[in-house]
Amino acid sequence: MTRNKNAIGVLPVGFVPDLVLSIIASNIEAYLKLTPEIVPPFDPPVMAYNNNRGQFDAGKMIQAFSELDLQQYGKVIAVFMEDLFVPIVTHVYGEAQQGGKFAIISLFRLAPNPSRVNSNPSSTLYERAVKIALHEIGHLYNLLHCEDTKCLMHFSDSLEDLDATPIFFCRYCHRYFQTALIH
């Protein structure tokens, strides 16, 4: 199968509601003008689970994706319902290989109340999930965090920040993204 560099694989890790995946895919198409495709689910790798922290190591998850046959996609964004961390911080909403192929987002902390994530996903959760996904895809195209608070690439360290962040790039990041797509 030939690789389409503008094709984005949307990879559910474990169980992820179809609606969430569809919303993320349609926003990737609408805002980034890329070609998303939802791929079959992948079981969360046991080696990425950290017993002490009760969370999954985002770095190890990304490492595991490289063993999957996803050659046909230029980039892959994984969607996960469980909590993610990287060793230095308590949690992350998402993680990406800077300028690489794989990224992952977690919906675990995005609902107004984390315990309700499975039962009652609200529109707020969808919007947050889309922002995180598009932000991490930005990193895959080598975009860095932006100082402009009105830019999708602005780093959000809390849900309040995330809600205040728009779903689109500032004009500089937009230009950078367009250039990255061409090259």
Added chain:
Amino acid sequence: MHIMVVDDELIIRESFSLWFQKSGHFVETAESGFKALERLEKDAFDVLFVDIKMPGMDGIQLLEKVKETYPNTFVVIITAFGTIETAVKAMKLGASDYLLKPFKPQQLTLVMEKLVQQKRLSSEVDYLKSHLDRITRFDNIIGQSQVMEKIFALIPEIAESDASVLITGETGTGKELVAKAIHAKSKRNPFPFIAINCGALSDTLLESELFGHQKGAFTGAVHARKGFLEVVSGGTLFLDEIGEISTKMQVDLLRVLDEKKITRVGSSQVLDVDFRLITATRRNLSERIQKEDFREDFFYRINVITIQMPPLRKRKEDIPLLVAHFLEKYSQETNKHVDHIDNDALCLLKNYDWPGNIRELQNAVERAVVLAKDRTLGADSFSFLQAAYAIPSKRLSLQENEREYLRLILEESEWNVTRAASILGINRVTLHKKIKRLGLKRNGQ
């Protein structure tokens, strides 16, 4: 920011690197305190994130060494096993922050925001310090001609003594800059440098400015006021246009210089004063002594050391350097990226006589930069000088010539009488008189 992460755990070093790289920081890592010090010897880092528990040299020992040798480098201590004692110790040793692993993302953002802000402030302070240095040391006097090199060599020697200095030279040649440089290099530099233009003040006003006055000493003296001779205490008093002061004022100043004592106007109380006097003039004082316009005893008292500032036409080799300096200055001030001048323009500037000397050159460059359409100044940017240089097509009388020349300078100065007077080397009152006498009027008025 240039960041170094010092931790013996590879996973932590990698995690930090990935985290900061996403914000565009340049991150390096070291697995021990020793390796970190080796790296610091070769490169400057803005901030170090240092783990406390490391084999060999622990984080606190590294913090101590870094702060001792590289006090401007920020150090953030990180640990998985924090205690109040180590936190207090780290902060006392100069750590910028103390974080417990794993951090909340907000904590890391806050710490970085704080450090970026501190770095900006310290860079600003460094810039301002160096800028202040530039304007107070004689690096600010531009020139590499032989005559200027001699003056540069003279300044530190003169600064060492406390003798009175007379600086002579045409208007706009940088007399005040030399006076400031002497003050800056002297042991009096912690104290004030006060400059007074004697030509701009009437005799009574100058007396009151220099000696101060008591309340009610004259009409309008509603408060007692210290004179500059008191205020300057310990520093340097620079009296520009000393040739313009009255003989009465010369006598008063001569007495102050001899006795180092003053009395305020309207007071009988004698006050001790301590200052160094530097004077300047564009007039030939020896000639004025012969005409009995200037007191010989006062002249010898203020003329212990003389510095003769050359006019710009006698050091034309300095023009390219001066132009480059003013281009940089006005490009920055006007935010207009005008940073080149072509050969024709430079040739024109070198061929012009510069009656207003460096001040006139400075004004010309400022005007050219303000009106520039692109980043290179050409000869046409200085067309106003060409007009000044043009030979009149018909022969004019002396008065007609004076009239035309004054009009030209006034137009060039946009009828700013102070600026025009300064270019012409006369005072404002004289220029006003000439404007009236010659019937000069601004276009359209």
